[in-house]
Amino acid sequence: MAKRSIGKIAVLSVCFAVMAFSIHGMFGANMAKKKNDIDQFLHHATCYYAISLMPFLGFSKQKSERPDSSLQFTSTDISLARKLDSNDKLRSFRDKFVITDPNTIYLDGNSLGRLPKSTIKYMQNVIEKEWGEQVTRRHMGSRRERVNAKLAQLVGAQPEEVLISDSTSVNFYKLVVAALQLKKDRTKIITADLNFPTDVYILEGIIKLLGNKHELVFIPSDDDITIKNEAIQSEIDEETALVTFSHVAYKSGFLYDMAKVNQWAHEKGALVLWDLSHSVGAVPIDLGDTKADLAVGCTYKYLNGGSGCPAFIYVRRDLQNDLENPIWGWLGAQDPFITPRYKASPGVKRFMVGSPPSLSIAALEPALDIHLEAGRDNLRKKSIHQAAYLIYLAEQWLFPLGFELGSPKNPEIRGSHVALKHPEAYRIYQAMTQSPPPAIKVIPDFRPPDNIRMSVVPLYTSYNEIYLAMKRIREIVEKNIYKQYSE
Numbered sequence: 001m002a003k004r005s006i007g008k009i010a011v012l013s014v015c016f017a018v019m020a021f022s023i024h025g026m027f028g029a030n031m032a033k034k035k036n037d038i039d040q041f042l043h044h045a046t047c048y049y050a051i052s053l054m055p056f057l058g059f060s061k062q063k064s065e066r067p068d069s070s071l072q073f074t075s076t077d078i079s080l081a082r083k084l085d086s087n088d089k090l091r092s093f094r095d096k097f098v099i100t101d102p103n104t105i106y107l108d109g110n111s112l113g114r115l116p117k118s119t120i121k122y123m124q125n126v127i128e129k130e131w132g133e134q135v136t137r138r139h140m141g142s143r144r145e146r147v148n149a150k151l152a153q154l155v156g157a158q159p160e161e162v163l164i165s166d167s168t169s170v171n172f173y174k175l176v177v178a179a180l181q182l183k184k185d186r187t188k189i190i191t192a193d194l195n196f197p198t199d200v201y202i203l204e205g206i207i208k209l210l211g212n213k214h215e216l217v218f219i220p221s222d223d224d225i226t227i228k229n230e231a232i233q234s235e236i237d238e239e240t241a242l243v244t245f246s247h248v249a250y251k252s253g254f255l256y257d258m259a260k261v262n263q264w265a266h267e268k269g270a271l272v273l274w275d276l277s278h279s280v281g282a283v284p285i286d287l288g289d290t291k292a293d294l295a296v297g298c299t300y301k302y303l304n305g306g307s308g309c310p311a312f313i314y315v316r317r318d319l320q321n322d323l324e325n326p327i328w329g330w331l332g333a334q335d336p337f338i339t340p341r342y343k344a345s346p347g348v349k350r351f352m353v354g355s356p357p358s359l360s361i362a363a364l365e366p367a368l369d370i371h372l373e374a375g376r377d378n379l380r381k382k383s384i385h386q387a388a389y390l391i392y393l394a395e396q397w398l399f400p401l402g403f404e405l406g407s408p409k410n411p412e413i414r415g416s417h418v419a420l421k422h423p424e425a426y427r428i429y430q431a432m433t434q435s436p437p438p439a440i441k442v443i444p445d446f447r448p449p450d451n452i453r454m455s456v457v458p459l460y461t462s463y464n465e466i467y468l469a470m471k472r473i474r475e476i477v478e479k480n481i482y483k484q485y486s487e
Contacts, residue, residue: 071388071411076396081467084389090382090458093374097304097460104441105465105472109457110278110417111445113304118366126362147361150368151312154303154376155276155295156286161317163348164299164361168277168311170327171296173202174351175313178323179242179271179294180210186241186270192219192227194249199275203244214241225252226408233264240270247285247295248278248415251447253407255283255415259290266291277301277311282383282416282457284376287314294319302416302457303371305364310357315348329353374459382458384411387418389463390456393470394420401477406451417455424477425450430485431476442469 073080085091097114099106106114149159165171180189189203200216207214219231227245236243243265248255258274265272274295279285281302287295295314299305315323325344330336331352334345344350371379388411394403398420406419422428429446445453456466476482 071385073389073392076393078464078467081389081463084385084463088382088463090374090378091462093370093458094460094462096370099460101441103437104443105469107442107444107454107456107461107465107469109304109461110282110301110415110453110455112307113281113301113367113457114460115306116304116367116370118370119304119306119363122366123359123363126359131359143358143365144356144361147365147368148312150365150372151299154285154368154371155280155297155314156284156288156290157314158288158317161287161314161320161348163313163315163351164310164364165313165352165356166310168275168296168298169198169202170353171311171313171351172199172273172275173206174325174327175273175294175296175315175323176203176206176242176244177210177326178351179273180206180214181326182323183241183269183271186239187214188217188237188239188241189214190217190219190232190235190240190243190270192232192245192249193221193224194227194246194252194254195244196246196250196275196277199244199246225406226254226413227256229257229260232261236264236268236270238268240265240268242271242273244273244275246275246278248283248417250278251406251451251453252419253278253415253417253453255279255408255413257413258285258292262290262292265293278417279415281371281376282379284380287316292316299364299367303364304367304459306360306367308357309360309364313348313351315351317347320347320350323350325351325353327353331355370459379458383416383456386456386458386461386463386466387411387414387416390418390454390466390470393467394418397470397474398477401474416457417453419447419451419453420473421450422452422477423450424482425452427482427485427487428452428473428476431482432473434485435476435481440468440472442472444469 096118097116098120099114144164145159147164148162151164152159152162155162166174189207191200191203203216207216217235219227219235221227232243243261245256245261247258262272271293274287274292276285276295276297278301280297280299281304292314293316296311297314298311299309300307303309325332328342328344329352331354332345332350334343345352391405391409394405402422404421406421407417408414426446426448429444429452432442432444432452435441445455447453454469455461
């Protein structure tokens, strides 16, 4: 305990003792008569003394249950959206992206991010100079290492723990097989109803490939939005080889507590594999601090690397040489072309397979630079605020029209996209994306059976866009415009 805290405790103790002696002196012989009153007074005084000591003994007051006032809105007028944009400290980053159609509002950054302007000039140099004039590969290795290091910053890892390589699905396959091979004496794989379908398909295929020796257990969602922590903890046992979740659920935007899941799995000796595709670039991630084992993630959503940009792998350093890549290729070998037999490279590099798509990796680097310049905590703060504004407008305008929130209301367990549910969601989605001019076109994403997903990307989404998008949805429903489209 710090000396300053001990000193404060001593002062409080002396004051309490002086107060007690003073009371005794005041009442003297009448003490017995006044005993009840004094006892009551001393009881309250003792309670106050104990409460005063709590901060110095490592206790703290319970957090206020009052909602964050910065997330409370009181106006549906467009003037508020304009004011929020004018006060936005990150508003200049919008100008770093290609936005050509003022009549289109893009809210699908959780599927494919916008093109950074800096990428155009950067790629022109890569194509014309490095490839066209120099016809060289000497830049490729150093650029790949730089990209690995920048990705590591975004996910709270060390550069030697991150590797850009292949697609998310291929990387997921490699790590699942490697994890199950390491935990050969265990047969249980845990995932959730909310998990990304492709990950589930891969798990099912691997189970079949390994002789149907493993059981795939799905943790159900009670509300199709969230997964309860106690359901996760109670399912993990000594038979569990692997726990794998999408860090942010692709449909509802539910955000898992990474630290707790890692802890519960490790207590039972299991490994955890995270799919970061809907969280990297959207929420702060700390793979190192949470003691994560394994992770994969894509780079074309919130990271704005472009369609087809390769994904990345994370493997905690102390696990790397214990895990075996099930796909043996020349770039994962320790001495390619020197020996005819495969010997795995040490470290995370063993999870490489074949030649990486160098042009796509190059396109990713300037996009990562924008993220690092903005700062992930700044981006998260704006994301939470913009999503709260979107939900507020939905509550005022859309809930009376039959919409429901398909995402957690609590921002602490929500990523950067918001799902709105409606029985006519598909037709409303068509009207949003296909209405001819002069109507505003709004580009969200649709997920069956009734989810319209809208992503706020704080690098380029404005409050004015959120306002106009929600206003347009209200108009589509109120005027029955959606009924012009097929079910």
